[in-house]
Amino acid sequence: MTRSDPTHAPRDAALSGQRVAGPIRSVIRASWRRMRVQGMSPGGAPEITPLAQDELFRRREVSGLQPLMPLLRQHLLPACEATGQLMVVADVDGRVLWREGQVGVLRHADRLGFVGGSAWTEGNVGTNAIGTALVTEAPVHIHAAEHYAESHTPWTCAAAPLRDPSTGRVLGVVDLSGPAHTVHAGTLSMVTLAARLAELEIRSAVQDRLQTLRSIAAPLLARLDGRALVVTTDGVTAAATGFVPPDRVALPGGFDGGDAWVAGFGLVAAEPLPGGWLLRVEDDAAVGSITAIRVDLSSRIPRATLHGPSGSWTHDLTPRHGEILLTLLLHRDGRSASEVADDLFGDPARTVTVRAEMSRLRKVLGTVISHRPYRIAHDVHAELVAPADWSTVLTASSAPVVSRWRAGLGDVAGGRPPSSGATPPTR
Secondary structure: OOOOOOOOOHHHHHOOOOOOOOOHHHHHHHHHHHHHOOOOOOOOOOOOOOOOOHHHHHHHOOOOOOHHHHHHHHHHHHHHHHHHOOOEEEOOOEEEEEEOOOHHHHHHHHOOOOOOEOOOHHHOOOOOOHHHHHHHOOOOOOHHOOOOOOOOOEEEEEEEEEOOOOOOOOEEEEEEEEEEEOOOOOHHHHHHHHHHHHHHHHHHHHHHHHHHHHHHHHHHHOOOOOEEEEEEEEEEEEEOOOOOOOOOOOOOOOOOOOEEEEEEOEEEEEEEEOEEEEEEEEEOOOOOOEEEEEEOOOOOEEEEEEEEEEEEEEEEOHHHHHHHHHHHHHOOOEOOOOHHHHHHHOOOOOOOHHHHHHHHHHHHHHHHOOOOOOEEEOOOOEEEEOOHHHHHOOOOOOHHHHHHHHOOOOOOOOOOOOOOOOOOOOO
């Protein structure tokens, strides 16, 4: 790809702030806008510090993606061999966990810093299929001059999210990448199909676990009075007695049994079962009366802690839900779906995605989140915990609201973002 290539003209005009005559896809426009808000230079070569080898192996183990590798290899590696591309699988933080393909293409990728353990989010390397698929949570193809970083314009890539169908949580991304001349019209369809097959594999494994757990739970529940349910270790409901349960229960972070407060149920007594938990609902009082929420963005995994009359409960958040709670903390009077879409994606039209994410978040936080407009309920006290260096909040995020807040353009309590891990009130 040379500078004389006509596909560079719209890119050069858009990135210099000029009016663009040629067509640019909306997903690309929105991504470039996110990069400009973040202050990323398209001319610079992003610096990527790969994970150490032991940390890379650890991430592979905990990602939940390792069982999917045989299926992905089966369906995608033959196409890689035929087209001269790579198959890449990254985790939800955009870290490259596996990278497989022809030696020559691997060497080409090495020169881009596209190596095992590298961070391939938009926030690290600009518009690219892995990072942009993580932001949009949808399949995307980024070709040549559609990349934000000039150094990546000789490259083409197509990626699709890998999602846990039982929770809706994105586990990572599968990607096909290669030199721009290897572009093929069917690449995006191929990688999207592979991702859907992987999700079916996950769904089948979950159903097998549920069936085993149900066979264990049936005689236990038959002997119990009152309300009780049996869930997998990640909260998927297998069986219940005394009421119609939700499909999934949001278990507290670090849940290890005993008495615990669970959102939507109040106090429960949990007993371990092979592959899950027996939850006996003990306290129906004040289930919905949450009085405070504490949003902790000080570590790699964002967390929300809810407080109420029956106790407190902590939940690990997805990166997207961390972004949503940040924007709601910054706007206590509320945001419309289009305003939240602009905060998260730089694209006010992404309201369908926002409504779906808000629905998932409200299943976890319940009445803490009000709607029309979306906001943290007025009677709920809210706190934000930031890292000592607030510029590192949600490191992998390229959401405009996060970028502005890191830069000190957003406020929490009428001032600049907190330093020293402060916990400023937001009401």
